[in-house]
Structure formats: C-alpha cells, structure tokens
Amino acid sequence: MKKISQWVVQHKTLLKTLFVAILSIIVSAELLSIAKTISFEQLATLFKETPIWRIFAMVLIGLLAILPMSGYDFTLKKMLQLDYKPLYILETSWVINTINNIAGFGGLVSMGLRSEFYGKKASKEIFSALTKILLFVLSGLSIYSFISFAAIHFFHANDYLKQYWPWLVGGSLYFPVLYFVTGLKKGGLLGGLERKFRMALLASSFLEWTGVVVSFLSIGYLLGVSFSIWEVLPLFIAAIIIGIVSMIPGALGSFDVMMILGLSALGIEREVVVLWLLLFRICYYGIPVGIGMIFFFKHIFKNFDEKYEGIPKQLTLEIFHKVEAGLLYFSGIMMVLLATVPQAFTDFPWLSHLNPFRFHIVVQFPSILLGFTLLIMGRGIAAQVKRAYWPTILLISTAIIYSFVIDFSFITIFYLICLLVIVIVSKSELTREQFVYSWEWLTIDGIVFGALTMLYLIIGVFQLPELPHRSHRFMSFFLLPSEKIWLSGFVVISVVAACMLLLVRYLQGPKKKIAEDVNHTDVQTILETYGGNSDSELVFLEDKSVFIYRNEDEPTVFLQFSTINDKCVVMGDPSGKPEDFADAVDAFIQEADRWCYLPVFYEAREEMVMILHDFGYDFIKMGEEALVDLDTFTTSGKKMRGTRAVLNKIKKEGYYFDVLQPPFSNETMAALQDISEEWLDGRKERGFSLGFFSETYLQRNPIAVVKNAEDEIVSFANIIPSYTKEIGTIDLMRHHPTKAPSGSMDFLFIHLFEYMKEEHIQYFDLGMAPLANVGQSRKSFLQERIASLVYSFGSHFYSFQGLRDYKEKYASQWISRYTLYSRDSWIAYVMIALLILDNKPIDHDSK
Template sequence: MKKLGVWFTKHKRLFKTIFLLAVTVIVFTEILSIGKTISLQQLSAIFVDIPVYKVLLMALVGLLAVLPMTGYDFTLNQMMGLQHKKGYILETSWLVNTINNLVGFGGLVSIGLRSEFYSKGKSAKEVLGPLSKILLFLEAGLSLFGLLSLGMVISGKSSPFVSQYWPWLLGGGLYFPLVYLFTMLKKKGILGGLSPRYRLQLTVVSFLEWLGVVVSFSLIGWLMGIQVSLWDLVPLLIASSIIGIVSMIPGALGSFDVMMILGLTNLGISRPQIVVWLLLYRLFYYVIPFLIGGILFSKQLWTRFNQRYDGIPGSLMLEIFHKIEVFLMYLSGILIVLLATIPQGFREIGWLRGMNLFHYHLVAQYPNILLGFSLLIMGRGIAAQVKRAFYPTVVLLLVAIVYTCLFDTSIIAIVVLTTMLVMVIGSRSELYREQLIYSWKWLTIDGAIIGFLSLFYVAIGVYNSPAFPHHRRHQPISFMVFPSERLWMTGFIAILVVAGFMLVFLRFLQGRRQKIGEPVDETRILRILETYGGNSASQLVFLGDKDVYIYHDGTEETVFLQFATYDNKCVVMGDPVGKKEDFQAAIQAFIDEADQWCYQPIFYECDANTVTILHELGYDFIKMGEEALVDLTTFTTAGKKMKGTRAVLNKITKEGYTFDVLQPPFSSETMACLQEISDSWLKGRKEKGFSLGFFSEAYLQRGPIAVVRNQDHEIVSFANLMPTYSKEVGTIDLMRHHSEKAPSGSMDFLLIHLFDYFKAQGVSYFDLGMAPLANVGHSRKSFTQERIANLVYEGGSHFYSFQGLREYKEKYASQWVPRYTLYHRDSWIAYVMLVILLVDNHSVDLSQAVGNQRKPTDQLAKEEQLTSS
C-alpha cells in the first residue's frame, strides 16, 4: 500500500492532467447534450412572446441564484487557512459550482476541481478533510427543504398527487439531521473535528443555494403567467430534485424533467407550457451560468498552461492577435476605399465580391472614404505598437460599428469590426511604445498602399471624365463607371481631408521626439575603460560625434555602447566596451530601451561573440569583411615575402628619414604642422566619419602620435595611437602623410616602426583594421546579401580598391578576424545598408568639432589608393 501511495504521489501531475481533461470532455459532452434539447427556433419563438424586461429579470434571477454557492469556497478557504484573494475565490467558485450543477456525479466533480484549485502547498490529508466535509453539506439545504416540503404536504394544503411523494421528502429530509449529528459527535478523522461555526456556515450556504433554486424556478413560471400553488410547486420541485440526485444523472437531466412534467401535468398545466418553463429554467439557471463558468474554466486552463511554459504561449497568442488585428484593419481600410472607388466592381468581379465584408451603402460616400483611410492610419499606429494609438483606434472602431448599425446593418461587417475592437482591447498590453518614429520601411508600405488607392481614385475620376476618349469611341468598362462626377469630387475632397488628418495623427503618435542615450561624459567613460579595458574602437567615443548608452548593473556602471541615430535606427559602432560578463545584459537593456522609444539598433562591425548574443535576441547578420591582426610576437621582416618591404625601408632610412613617437600635450606649432599634413592629404575633400576619427586637436591631444621626420627634422607623416586600455591589441586611427614632402613607401616605414614600438610596450597584436567585403559570399550557400556583397567585392575595384587593400594587408597579417553587421530580422536589409552608408559617410562639421569616424581599415584603403596612384 505504501508503494502504491508513493507511485500515486510521483504521478500526481499526470492524474491532475487526466482529471482536467476528463472534466473538459464531460463539459463539452453536456454542451452537446443541452444543445440537442434546446432549439434556437423554439427559443426565438418563446422570446417573441415574452417581454424583454421579463427575459432580463429571468436571467438576473438565475445568476443571483447561483451566487450563494460561492459561500462553500469562502468557507473552505477559511477551513484550510488559505490566503487567496476574494476575486480568485469568487471566480473559481463560480466555475466549480456551475460545472457541478450541470455535470453532477454526486458532487464528486466539484471536489476534484476544488482540490485542483486550492491544494497547492497542502498535504493530501490537509486537503481531503475539508473537502469531504464540504461534500457532506452540499445537499444539506435540499434536506432542509425536504423537511419543509414534508410539513407542507402533512398540512393537507397540497394536492393528493403531490402528497404521494412524502416518502422521498422524508428520506431526503432525514439526510441533514443525520449529517449534522454525525459531524457533531465525530471528533477525529477526515470527517470529524468540524467546528460549530463551520457547520452553521455550510448549512446556511446550502440552504441559500436551494432557496435560489426554488425562487428561480418559481419566478420563471410566474413571469410566464402560469398560476400554480406554492404548496404544490415547492414539494414537487424538491421531490423531483431528490429523485434526480439519487439517480446520479449529470445535472439530473431526464429524471428531474420527467418528474416535473408528470407532476405539473396533473396540476392542470399544459404540456407545451411545462416544456417552455423547464427550457427557460435550464437556460437561465444552468446554461448561462455554465457558459460563464466555462469561460472561467477555459481561462484557468489557459493560465495554468501559460504558467507552466513560462508565459510563452500567452506572449505568442498576444502577438498573433496583434498581427491579426493589424491585418484586419489594413484589409478593412483597403476594401472600404475600393468599395467607394469601384462599387460596381464588387458586384461584377467574382473574387472582389467574395472578399467584400461591407455593403456599398455601409455609409455615405464621404464618410466611406474617411473611414477607409482612417482605418489604414490607425492600423499603422497599432502595427507600430504605440500606446497613444489605443484610444483613437477604439473610438474609431466604435464609431464604425454604430454607423454600420444605423445606416446599413451588415452582420459580417459588424462581426469583423467588433472582432477588431475586442482584439485591440484584449491585446492592449502589446501597445508598449512611447512614441512613433515613422521609419522608411513603414513609409514605404503605407505610401504604396495609400498612394495606390489615392491614385486609383484619381484615375477613376479621369476615366469617368467627359473628355476621356472612351466616351466617344468605345463602350466604357462597366465596373469603372462612377455614379456621378459630383460624388467623385466629394470623395476626392475626403481624401484631402484624410491627408491632413493623417499628418495630425502621425504628429500625435510621434509626441515629443525623444532620443535615447546621452552625450559623452568623459569621467564616467574613462572609469569604465580604466577598470575593465577597451577595444580597438573604444577610443572613438571621445570624438563627441556619437551618443553613448551606459549600462548600470545595480552597483556600478560597467559597460557602454557608442552609437549614432538616423531615421529610426541607432547604429552602434563596434562591440560593447567594458565588463565582458555584462555584455549580454547591457545589449538587452539597450535594445529594450530603444524598442520602447520605437528605435531599432544596428550593430556595425562586431565580432563573433556579439553575433552570438544578438542572434539569440532575434537579430540577423551579414559578414562585412575581415579584420587584419599582426602577431607582434612572431612578426619579422626577414624572408622572401618581405624582400620588397626591406628594400623600401632601407631606402627611406638611407635618405635620412626617422621615426619618433610624440607624447601629449602637443604644442600649437606641432598641431599646426599636423594640420598642414592633414590638409595636404585631404586635397580639399571633406572629412568623413563615424568609424574613423577626423582631424580634431582635442581628440589628437588624448594620446601619443607616431611621426616620420625628414632630413630637416620636419614632420612629413603621422599616425595617432589609439589607447585600447589593454596589452592585448594596439592600433592607430588617422594615418596621413604630406602629398609632396613624404617619400613613397612612407606608410610601410611608419607601420614597421609601429610594430616594433608596440612590441616593446608588451602588446601582443597590432590591428591593421578591416578589409571590407573580404572573404564574403564565396560559398554558394552563403546568405543572398553576402553573395551580392561578393559581386561588389569582385567588380567594385574601379571605385574602391577592395582587393588591393586585402592584398596589401596580407603582407603583414598573421590572422583574419571576421566582422559582422547585425540588424533585427524585421528590418529591411536595403534600408539597413543605406542607413549605414549615410552614417558612415556623413561629412564632418569641423567648426563644431563633431563628426563621424571610420576605422583604420577604411583609412588605410584611402592611403593605399593615394600611394599607389
């Protein structure tokens, strides 16, 4: 037995699942059973003859009659010492009792359901005792009414036919005294130890429950105009209920009805009236409360299922609802506008007629245009998940529903509009964004739809113009014939009005344009860099051309990201900087804040670790190229491969050129010299930025500068060293030489000496920067975007020396590290690349010392091009 108990405990979850599934099957079986006994035509005929206020009163009494049964569960929670909220108890109690009313089985179903809802954290003994006592008192009220009915029969005021049921009334009436005496005398065990307080509470609840039954049944008959003495009705009702319960038939269906029909017929009531009476009683006391209970039961099952899987099903359901409501709003808007544009087409064209959810006379022409375009505009706000779109959308749908009901009642249209309204309200939690940033993607979609509809409407007007050729030569196309020119003009004015409304509504959704991030605070940024280290791009933050997002782990600031904002995109430069353990949390926090304000981050030139983090967060990626690293511990100029480089170095050295590293701060004379070299190198071109620094004195003063001097000790080339706050990697940023004074090969001369310099500093690798599009899209199974990029790589050398740059760096590089651009999978790659292109090539406003920067990769490419030319 002990082993059996352990086995049952081990498989407790399985038995609970089986029980809930069994109850669900029984519930649906009962629904089908009731459906067979209730004819909708019959109900319609009945309700035609009964005034509306009487029907409403019947429904109200039926609901109030069920309400006392919730007292069982309030008492049960007190007995078990539970702390459930009153709302939870009321909801679960209604569910349990209405299902038990219909399903029955002697109250066993109610015990099983109560065990499921209230047994959490309790042992089997703690649950079984209170539930058993509740089960004993479920029929206490019926027993009391049995004694009361027996007294009515003995008084002699009941008819002889009803009086013959006295044995059933006596048997049922003895149940309560026996149960009360038993629970009072038994002090221990599962059924013992019930306090007088709880006995009284359960007795009162059960009495009120059966009082509700008597009142509900009697009042329905009275409202139907049926005259029957309570001295006959009450004993007959109680006796029939006792017989039905003893039969153990679900809801006492069948036996109760047979006994009532037999008894009431003998009391002189016609059989059709009895059937209607029983039908209405079933409807208002059983069916309607049961349907409410069924909804609550479904909610409970869904809640448990959702909780079991960590809320994922609920999130998916809300997301699906949101997508459906957006689809319906766009579809409805398009159909309504088309209906106003080519009404005849919805009669003549089969597929259009099949799609038509609305009638042509749904509303007048002018409001029709307004409603259609307004649904499209509201659809954008809902699709963008903006909070501000909720109330305007609800108001618009309510107006559409009311207008449909008043002007041309279309059941399909009302159902569709009501469904949209319910979905919008039900998925309100999906509207979480604080503002709308109208992105190029959304502008393209909405512009295509609204633009097509507007142009099509204009084209219809032109086609119907008396000056159009078909009026003189050919029979016009019937479905394109518009009712009148005046009506078309009314619709055209409506389109102009909608255009103005669209601008106002979009401005409302945008609110006060809120940007994310903050300007660079050097103190805070340096604290992170000096504590946790940086990377080859971290120094770019001090240019001031980008905003930063700083992550706080609850104790201190540990990570920052640098980014520029364009359109609805936040283009993050490089990998996160700071404490590596917090990278994922920092990226997630940044994405969440950006999403809240309707921005989409793009992560530009990231390594594989960042790809792994972002791929789990719903980001796709494209390989942008490879970053060249020189292993300083093994680098040498010896060997056949470096023969040409050695010759260049020896020549420049013999000519008297020298290498030096200057330490800040730099004098104004030095900065003026560097400015002259930079201007000579630029040759009038504007500085570009984002991924590489521009010439800024404040920026260059932040670190050492490597220079090449000629025989006259004059600086002819320079490169600023970028602190990476680690001994792992060293790199440079600007690398420029005087177009006239610097010797050919000065870049090699500078790089080789930089390698020696960093190696002496204990740095392991030198970052030569990225070779754009290198080793991208070579495989036939590469992403389509990458294969297109490979075509650019192979054929774009006329504009940019991709291959030459790769070959140049190949001389020094000991390893290549892939670099990626990551974007959310909802983004359009074309617009992602366009934003990157605009941000990365934005001209720098040197007067404000703000610009965008490019990495050494791109700069070395320019250097190589100029040198080779």
C-alpha cells in the same frame, strides 16, 4: 425477501443505470411528442422580436445568479483554514458550480472538482468537509419547497399544481431532518459541524436557489409573459425536485417536460414556454459554464506553465500577440474593401465567407475611417507599444456597440468580442514606451495603405451611392474623371490621412533616444581598469552616443552607437570587462526594445557573434581586419623589395620619422590642420567608424609624423590606444598632396611598426578591408550577397579591392568582422543605415 434484498444490493449500479435509461427514453419520447405541437417558425419569430437589451439583461442576471454559490467555497476555506486567495476561491467556485449544474450526478462532480482544487492543502479532512457541504446544497431548495407548498394551499393556485404536493412535502422535510441530524451527531460524516458553519452553508444554499428562481422568473418577465409567481414557483420547484430524483445530468429533459406541460396548463403558449426554457438554459447554464471552462483551462494551463518554468505562457502570449496584430490588419483591410468594392463580396462567395463584417454595419466613409484606424492600431499592437492598448480597446468596443445599434450580427459581434478578449489577454506583450516607425514597417504599411487608397480613389468613390449613375465604361473613369468624384475622394482620403497622422503621432509619444552624453570620467575609468579595443578611443570624438553598463553601480562596460530610424548601430565590440559583455549587451537590447529601437552591431568580432546568437540575432560577414605580427614582421625578402627601395629613397631625401607627445602647440595643430584640409581637397569628413580632425581628440594621444629636411611636417597619423599591450593602431593618416614624397604612407607604417614593437605591442591593426571576401561565391548567404551589392553600389569613397591589396603586403593574418542584426530588420535597410552613417558628413561647427 432476503435474497431479493441481497440481489438488489449487489446489482444496485446496474439497476440505477437501467432506471436512468428507462426514464430518459420516456422523457425523450415525451419531448418528441411535444415537439410535434410546436411551431418552430413562430419560435424563431419570437426570438427575433425580443429586444437585444433584454437578452443582455437575461445573461447578466444569469451570471449574477451563479455568484452566491461561491459561499460554499468560502465556508470550506474557513472550515479547513485554507490560505487560498479570494480571487482563486471565486474562480474555482465558478468552475465547480457551473460544471456541476450541467453534469449533476447528485453533486458527486462538485465533490471531485473541489477535491482536485483544494485537496492538496487539506488531504485528510477534505472528504468529510465536502460531504457536509454536499448535504447542505439542497437545504435552500427545501425552504423553497415549503414556500411552494404553502403557495398552492393558501394562494388559490391552479388545480393542476396541487398534484405536486407530495413532492413539495418531501422536499420541505429535507432541511429540518438534515439540520436536526447534523446538530445531534457529534462526529462522523454527518456530525461535528459547528453551528456557524451550518448557518453559513444554509445561507449559501438559500441564496443559490434564490438566484435560480430569480433567473428563471426574470427571463419570463423580460419575454413579456404574464403569469402569477405563486403559480409558476411551485411548478418550477416541483420540476427541479423531480429532475434531481431522475438523476439525469442537469435534469435535462425531465425538468423541461414538466415545465412545458405545466406552463401550458397555466395558459402560456408552448412556443413561448420553449423559448423561455431555452433562454434559461443558455443564460443560467450555457454561458456560465463556458466562462467556467475558461477558468478551468486557465487552472490546468497555470499548473502546466509552472511545471515548465513559464515557457508555455510566454509562447502562448507571443502567439496571441501575433494573431491579435494579424486580425487587426485583416479587419481593417476587410472594412476598407467592403466600403470600396462591395460588389466583390457578392460576386465572390469565398470573399463573403472570409469577411466577418456585414455591408450595412457602417456606411462608406465611417467604414473607410474605421478600417484605416484599425490598420494603424494593428501596427501599434504589432510594435508592442503600450500606448496602443486603450485606443485599440476603445476602437473595438465602439465597433461592437455600433454593430448592435446599426446592424446587429452575431458573427460580427462574436468576432469583435474574440478580438477584444485577445487584446486584453495579451496586454503584457505591450512593453514599449514609444513608437518608432521603422523603414520596414513603413514599406509594408505603405504598400497596404497605398493599394487600399488607390483602390478607393479609382473604384470606391466611383461607386458611392450618392453619386449619379454613370453609363460610360469603367475605363473612361481613368481618362476623364469627374471633378466631383475626385473632390469627394480627396476629402475622404485627406480626413483619413489626418486621422492616421494624429494616431501615429499619439503612438510615438514623447520622442526619446537611449543616449547618454560621453561621461569622460566613467569611460576613462572603464578603459584604464578593464582595457579596451582598437575602436574604443573613437568614443572621445563625441559623434556617437554611449551606453554604460553598471555592475552593482560600478561602470564596467560601455558601447558607442548612433541612431538612425529605429536602428541603434553599435560601433565595434563593447569596451571594458569581458566577463560583463553578455550582461551589458542584454541590458542594451532590453533598453533599446523598451523604446522601440533595434540594435545593430557593426564590425563585431566572432566572440560577439556567439553572444548575440543567443539573443536571436542573424549575422553577415562585413569584411576582414588586417593584423601585422610585429614580432615576425620584417622588410627583408623579395616581397618587400619594392618597399625597401622606396624607404631608402625617402630617407636619402632627408625625410625622417618622429612621434610627438601631447600637449601640442598651436603651431603644430595648425600645421596638422593644413595637411588635413589639403588632403581632403574640399571633401567632407566622415565619422562613425572613422576618426576626423578634432583638436580636442588629437590632443589626447601621441601623433606619428614624417618631416622633411626643413623640419616641416608633411604626413601624420594619430596613435590611438587600445588600452592593452596586445594591439596598437592609428586613426587619421593624412599627407600633404605636394609636399609629402611618394611612398610616405609606407614610410610612416614601417616606422610605426618599429615604434610599437619597442613599446612591446604584439599586433598592429591596419583596420578593415570592407566586404573583403564577402558574397563572392554563388553559395554565399543571400544576405551577404545583398549586403555586398548595396554597400558597393552606395559607397563612393572606397576602392575596396585596392584597399585590400594594399594591406595584404603587410598583413600577417586576417580577422573576420561581422554585422549582427535582429530578425525583425531587413538586411537591405540595415545596409542602407550603415551606408548613411559611414558617409554622413561631420559638422565641425557643432564640435
């Protein structure tokens, strides 16, 4: 006997496995035998006849029945004095208990999961505490075993049920023995548990098994089954006890066989019993564990995300956001097509499989309206606009409810619920305060909306069921359209268009531009403290907006820009403290993004290319800037022979160079304005990248002039500071068409070079030669070739090559200038925006 006992101990794992395997085979054979007696057609009919609201009620009760099990985890928290938040406890409890319900294995799975979730903060005491919890899990079942035993003896239960009294007695004894032992022992795995914790665990266990019982019985009542609770309860509890003893995960099979046989013996049809058990498995086990797996993977992902500093979460949300926007567009297009060309979904099976909606879910007009609304919300979501969130939630929820009421479809509802979940999960990606409809988005949406609208007018309305059947060929519809058809289409499209406009207007919100009026004090402080560049002085023309970056409340950098459509076009490089340029650009991009604008950086230098590359910006070369090295410049040599001849001739005619200092008299300003107007010859002045005649602007700095022998000004150029000794330049350069001698510009330039050299300035900036050496090679970037084509075609004010050739004779070196733009912008539209801004006439009356 002793040898047998030792052999059993040594091979207990093998014996346990064999026991479970043999029992599983027996149960499987019994299930197959039962299956032969069941009509699956009747089972399917019973399910279809069950009202959907009852199915929902079953699911809700099943979910609520899981909640009491969180009591174990809150008790564990108090036992080990853990500092986890309640939400974390609820989520982890749901994961642990729902997975354990499916897996079983005597509660070992719950111990392992709890050790994983809580063990890091209580590694020493965790095993002892989990063992005590595991022992109390069945205490509530023990109480129900006693109630069931009493029921079959005192409530005249069916004789069939009395055969289970030994199992119920055994279950009833579990809790009293456990409570006595744990109260008696003062230490070890079974002792040392305070009375308040024993009572808390008992309460949690009783509520857990109450939830199981209520969930099972409620499903029976909702299916319309007539039964006595005092008969079903003992059978249910006995089946659970036998299932636990069988050690089969989730008691799958053993419990079901007992319930099918037992409930059938109580006079309930087997098909009804099978449906009852199936819905119980789904509502109490399946759906809750599905939610539990979501929480489980959330926990794993959170740890993974923390390990890699939040990058996985950011990438996942970005992917979710793109999928969300794509699905909204896809849904809208499918709904419009479904109402417009329903026959296509019948004739082309692949299209029918692709479509998540059923034809009868909505009639044509609501489908058209819902489809286009989804498209607009798709655009709002794609634009990351906060105001799109709740309308999208409402729209999808309405579609879900409508599908339930009008034409229930699991595929449609599942698809819409998934879409709703994605919208909710990716809410944090909606960061913009308003919606600005960019030219790029208008182009895409215009193609989609236009194509769908025309398709509806030409085909959809023609096929509306309420219209009389037309026997003529389809082509005649194009040639001789019915007034009724076109009127119906016009009404539908008008209503849809009005709704779309209202939605777009709602998304736009209160129009706001990221603009500040020019604060002369702050701007002047920045320039005088940190310096500027050859474009900085243009800010005082006040034809552009200003963004001022403050480092610890001290203004250190400013950018000047103009807004057109959704593009904030920054003129030149930032001005101010170079060390803060990257932070200033970052702040500007973030502020622009918040209000749904995309910055474009125009005529920026290579240093800005490097900074903006880190922000994901693309760039194209816009031209070259000519610099004259004043230390090495000379008019001697063969190259300047023609220029010397012109200078000598002008000088002999009595013309001379002078630099006037502000403030200027009214007479001087009148003379300069007269020259400017004659030079313009009726043309409108332009701004943005160029200066224009403004008395306030001209009064700020010295003006270089050429005068004739009568001391009359015939040419002038205003000198603008770069606030450094490195570069000097001018802005307006104008001459009188008849009074200025030929070559007066060269005369002015040469003397300006000499003047600035005396001021110890190193370089003279001759300005840009737009599109110089841009897109000329077949190997050039496609963007640069497109830019060159658009800019060259659209500009009527420059002879680009002539300007390049003129500056070439003075330039010592050429500095490349670039335009940088977000990858969300199309280069053609960027160039159009630049073309509009560069050629926009200045309204002097508003200055």
